[in-house]
Amino acid sequence: MQQRTQIQRLSGQGLAAAAIARRLGVDRETVNKWRGQGEPAPITRSRGSILDPYQDYLLERLGDFPEMNAKVLFRELNALGYQGGYERVKIFCRGRRGDRAVEPVARFETGPGEQAQIDWLETKLSVEHEGQRRRLSAFIYVLGYSRWSYLEFTVGQSQPILFGCLERALRASGVPAAILVDNMKAAVLEHGQEEIVFNPAFLAFAEHWGFEPLAAAPGRGQTKGKVEAGVKYVKRNCLAGQQPATLTAAQQHGNWWLQAVCNVRVHETTRQRPVDRLEEERPYLRALPEQDFSYRPQLQRRVYLDFTVRWKDNFYEVPMAFAGKLVQCQELGDELSVVHGGKEIARHRLEAGVGRTAELPEHKVGLYRPSYPSHLPYQREAFGKLFPEQERFVEGCIKRFRGNAAYHLHKIRELVAEWGRPTVDLALEQATLMGAFHVRAVRQACRRCATLPPPPETDPPARMLYLPPVEQRSLEVYADHVR
Numbered sequence: 183m184q185q186r187t188q189i190q191r192l193s194g195q196g197l198a199a200a201a202i203a204r205r206l207g208v209d210r211e212t213v214n215k216w217r218g219q220g221e222p223a224p225i226t227r228s229r230g231s232i233l234d235p236y237q238d239y240l241l242e243r244l245g246d247f248p249e250m251n252a253k254v255l256f257r258e259l260n261a262l263g264y265q266g267g268y269e270r271v272k273i274f275c276r277g278r279r280g281d282r283a284v285e286p287v288a289r290f291e292t293g294p295g296e297q298a299q300i301d302w303l304e305t306k307l308s309v310e311h312e313g314q315r316r317r318l319s320a321f322i323y324v325l326g327y328s329r330w331s332y333l334e335f336t337v338g339q340s341q342p343i344l345f346g347c348l349e350r351a352l353r354a355s356g357v358p359a360a361i362l363v364d365n366m367k368a369a370v371l372e373h374g375q376e377e378i379v380f381n382p383a384f385l386a387f388a389e390h391w392g393f394e395p396l397a398a399a400p401g402r403g404q405t406k407g408k409v410e411a412g413v414k415y416v417k418r419n420c421l422a423g424q425q426p427a428t429l430t431a432a433q434q435h436g437n438w439w440l441q442a443v444c445n446v447r448v449h450e451t452t453r454q455r456p457v458d459r460l461e462e463e464r465p466y467l468r469a470l471p472e473q474d475f476s477y478r479p480q481l482q483r484r485v486y487l488d489f490t491v492r493w494k495d496n497f498y499e500v501p502m503a504f505a506g507k508l509v510q511c512q513e514l515g516d517e518l519s520v521v522h523g524g525k526e527i528a529r530h531r532l533e534a535g536v537g538r539t540a541e542l543p544e545h546k547v548g549l550y551r552p553s554y555p556s557h558l559p560y561q562r563e564a565f566g567k568l569f570p571e572q573e574r575f576v577e578g579c580i581k582r583f584r585g586n587a588a589y590h591l592h593k594i595r596e597l598v599a600e601w602g603r604p605t606v607d608l609a610l611e612q613a614t615l616m617g618a619f620h621v622r623a624v625r626q627a628c629r630r631c632a633t634l635p636p637p638p639e640t641d642p643p644a645r646m647l648y649l650p651p652v653e654q655r656s657l658e659v660y661a662d663h664v665r
Contacts, residue, residue: 299362
């Protein structure tokens with residue numbers, strides 16, 4: 183095909199057959215054969231397909247049910263005796279479906295201050311940020327009544343970034359009664375048919391700023407059509423033809439676009455400019471509280487076999503079914519929230535001190551053996567009476583061995599009978615300095631202290647007063663001064 187194309191191209195330039203043959207290194211008869219012929223006819227197969235006997239059935243089923251899945255049709259054909267593969271059925275169904283039914287949607291308008299909508303736009307652009315190339319994202323916020331928009335470019339879509347962008351949008355406009363989000367994990371953990379499980383941190387954020395969180399149903403873009411239109415507008419108008427090098431450059435362009443284009447254009451639906459309509463909506467928007475929202479991120483923890491998680495040197499129980507699994511822990515005020523698989527499985531009040539365990543009786547329901555009481559409180563009290571100045575060693579031992587610290591504290595008290603209390607007390611100080619909070623280190627320290635030579639016991643030297651010699655003089659020298 184390549185040789186035929188070259189022959190026809192050179193022939194169209196007016197070269198003779200002999201010249202074309204010399205240039206291409208072929209025979210002159212080959213050139214005469216191909217120079218006058220047109221495009222070759224396509225190759226068609228006359229061989230039938232194993233699916234041919236079932237085509238009428240497939241067309242009938244697709245005519246009645248255009249949305250029927252190819253896997254369902256493949257399963258029905260197998261019941262009819264079809265011996266072919268699934269790919270043939272899928273290719274046949276592709277392009278033979280009828281027009282999809284279009285669901286009519288009524289336009290939904292909200293009153294002033296009633297609702298705002300937010301969404302993320304993940305662009306295909308990359309910018310330089312902190313020495314790395316990062317994917318550029320856009321946070322978009324639209325007020326439902328005025329269509330006033332807020333845009334901020336970021337290099338991520340994490341929960342802290344979402345909270346920062348949303349807070350700045352609320353400060354620029356005001357707080358509406360409700361904010362509609364999609365099913366982003368930073369806001370919605372699970373969207374079921376009967377219940378919507380919001381992220382605990384997002385609920386705390388909404389409660390702090392005073393708005394009601396709403397979530398659009400999965401696959402229902404019409405529910406948040408205002409921000410969906412805003413996403414398309416940013417993509418086709420703001421970012422069209424743009425190649426920002428840095429995040430700062432992208433944000434500068436976004437700020438200019440909001441002030442010079444987006445919020446000052448005449449909106450096609452409202453027939454007003456969003457900035458003018460925002461002034462009408464502003465009396466219905468609430469001001470933000472003065473105090474800032476304190477956000478504490480989720481951290482991953484492994485549940486111990488005694489179904490507790492460690493948080494800041496204390497331990498918190500979770501249901502025993504989660505022993506050995508990874509969970510997410512997050513502080514919410516003075517409480518600790520433990521989440522697994524998008525659901526909160528436990529919540530405790532934060533414990534003060536070190537080595538304490540927060541228990542919940544319902545977490546032990548169904549335990550195959552009884553849990554025995556811990557001897558740690560008793561051993562800790564007895565150890566403190568014997569060694570009142572070694573509280574640092576006790577905290578280090580509990581932090582490392584948890585409930586098994588009772589064994590070490592008990593064995594250390596038994597060393598007093600063998601080595602004496604002063605020796606064990608000195609050994610505890612040495613073990614604490616080395617960070618070895620166990621009985622083996624204390625026993626070895628006792629042996630080292632016992633092998634040291636005792637300090638010399640000598641009488642302290644008597645204190646002597648050395649005075650210079652005094653010249654003996656006669657008292658007659660004072661006669662003139664005595665009357």
